[in-house]
Amino acid sequence: MAWVFLLFAGFxxxxxxxxxxxxxxxxxxxxxxxxxxxxxxSFYFLSLSLLDLPVGTAYGIWTGIGSVGTVLLGILFFKEGFHAKRLLFILCIISGVIGLKLVS
Structure with a gap:
């Protein structure tokens, strides 16, 4: 359930x-x-996830979900620019989140 709580925290x-x-x-x-x-x-669900997950892993994934999601919301709802460089760095964040999940 810790991973589910962390996903809710990110959203x-x-x-x-x-x-x-x-x-x-x-x-x-x-x-x-x-x-x-x-x-x-968000903080409530993050705190629940921390009962079972290492703080560094949980925090890194929480901020990754929040960062990538917020960039996408900005593009979709606030007409913020979308270009190849932004996509590259979003993919870097996603790969870091996946890496943290894999080593946890």
Missing amino acids: GEMTAMFFLKLSDGFQKKGAAIGAIAAGGV
Whole structure:
């Protein structure tokens, strides 16, 4: 279950960053509350995953899921640029996450 909790934590991180962008610097209260709530959910599931996983592995994978997911959300919803260099570095993050999973 630790890996499932870690996956939920990563999706919570993505959701928190999505709402943080929508909050417009915490000026839009509904989105700001969504960001805080999603961040709390993310930390909760991360803490559950840490009961069974090494902290370095869990943190690296959590940030990897959050980073890649947030970049993709930015491209899809906020018209952020997508080009070959970005794809290359996203693939680097994904390969690091896979590597951490394999050695754990």
